[in-house]
Amino acid sequence: MPRATCLTLRPAALRHNAERARAFAEGAQLFAMVKADGYGHGLGLAARSMVDHVDGFGVAVLAEAVSLRHGGIHKPIMLLQGVLDEHELSTALKLHLEPVVHSEWQVDLIERSGDGLLSVWLKVNTGMHRLGVDLDAAPAIIARLREIPGVRLAGVMTHLACADMRDDGLSNQQVSDIARLAVDHDLPFSAANSAGLVRYPDSRGSRVRPGIMLYGSSPFADRDAHSMGLIPTQRLSARLIAINTVAPGGSVGYGATWTAEKETRVGVVSIGYGDGYPRHAPNGTPVAVNGQRTRLVGRVSMDMLTVDLSGLPDARVGDEVELWGDTVHVDEVARQCGTISYELFCQVTARPRRKVDGQT
Numbered sequence: 001m002p003r004a005t006c007l008t009l010r011p012a013a014l015r016h017n018a019e020r021a022r023a024f025a026e027g028a029q030l031f032a033m034v035k036a037d038g039y040g041h042g043l044g045l046a047a048r049s050m051v052d053h054v055d056g057f058g059v060a061v062l063a064e065a066v067s068l069r070h071g072g073i074h075k076p077i078m079l080l081q082g083v084l085d086e087h088e089l090s091t092a093l094k095l096h097l098e099p100v101v102h103s104e105w106q107v108d109l110i111e112r113s114g115d116g117l118l119s120v121w122l123k124v125n126t127g128m129h130r131l132g133v134d135l136d137a138a139p140a141i142i143a144r145l146r147e148i149p150g151v152r153l154a155g156v157m158t159h160l161a162c163a164d165m166r167d168d169g170l171s172n173q174q175v176s177d178i179a180r181l182a183v184d185h186d187l188p189f190s191a192a193n194s195a196g197l198v199r200y201p202d203s204r205g206s207r208v209r210p211g212i213m214l215y216g217s218s219p220f221a222d223r224d225a226h227s228m229g230l231i232p233t234q235r236l237s238a239r240l241i242a243i244n245t246v247a248p249g250g251s252v253g254y255g256a257t258w259t260a261e262k263e264t265r266v267g268v269v270s271i272g273y274g275d276g277y278p279r280h281a282p283n284g285t286p287v288a289v290n291g292q293r294t295r296l297v298g299r300v301s302m303d304m305l306t307v308d309l310s311g312l313p314d315a316r317v318g319d320e321v322e323l324w325g326d327t328v329h330v331d332e333v334a335r336q337c338g339t340i341s342y343e344l345f346c347q348v349t350a351r352p353r354r355k356v357d358g359q360t
């Protein structure tokens with residue numbers, strides 16, 4: 001029996017979700033965010049799967065953009081953190097990337113060393129106070145960028161801090177600030193992440209930048225992915241490698257965090273935090289054995305975890321356990337763990353075998 005701990009990836013689901021995002025975008029350019037290794041799906045796999053369904057891609061750092069170009073992706077690529085030095089600038093020019101300019105020092109860099117045609121997006125801080133020039137400084141920087149030979153200012157952009165929350169006080173103000181700046185300077189704007197795209201139609205502007213929804217997960221705590229027509233793009237699974245009967249009062253795992261109240265069959269599953277399953281998943285986190293839901297009991301260890309088989313008398317060693325995917329949605333696991341699916345996706349380690357649906 002091979003270990004069979006596996007991350008199954010689904011190109012067709014990525015395409016489906018890109019089409020869902022396209023429907024929400026209502027004519028705006030659709031740029032798929034594939035940073036952080038395509039939200040853990042594999043940068044090349046995510047980009048190749050969606051390339052015919054999107055207008056371009058977004059990555060955080062230069063190495064990711066280089067990898068896309070080397071992988072044969074010719075569509076526009078937004079470089080969200082922009083170029084960090086002259087070397088990066090010359091690579092961005094050579095590879096026809098669209099760097100974001102978020103700070104005045106980047107304007108200086110481009111003014112000093114730019115040599116060739118470069119499309120840039122100016123990032124403006126409208127309330128998140130992370131990256132972006134302040135709103136009142138933007139007009140002067142727009143004017144500066146417009147004077148640099150070879151530079152084309154493609155638009156102004158901002159990032160929404162709270163669009164995933166209900167009735168947040170910030171999103172409408174952020175959207176109206178960036179839209180007004182765009183109109184004043186006769187420029188396109190881009191503001192929508194997944195949450196903005198679905199919940200704030202005015203944030204769509206001329207280019208939308210969804211990430212998480214493409215990966216089948218909801219950007220909202222109070223709305224599930226299925227209700228937006230999104231389907232799971234990955235499935236994390238493993239096998240039962242042992243089954244124990246624990247007597248009443250017997251505890252399971254490190255720290256003895258779970259104790260059997262009655263005689264309980266407990267399955268040992270060959271996956272742990274060394275595979276990227278979250279160690280802080282609490283007792284009761286859902287898992288599915290042979291497609292039937294049950295729960296985690298005891299602490300997750302490096303190479304294995306333990307599950308309650310009381311309701312599953314037919315479960316046998318070798319049976320399949322889904323940690324997230326179709327029966328247990330990744331968003332449920334994330335909620336139990338006090339985190340978001342983004343983090344679970346990014347944490348899967350190299351150890352689980354990758355299997356691509358549709359390939360053998």
Ligand SMILES: *Cc1c(COP(=O)(O)O)cnc(C)c1O
Pocket residue numbers: 033035080159192193194195209210211212213219
């Ligand atoms: C990651 C990112 C997005 C996508 O956000 P999601 O919440 O995954 O849709 C959009 N814009 C920027 C600048 C980002 O960094």
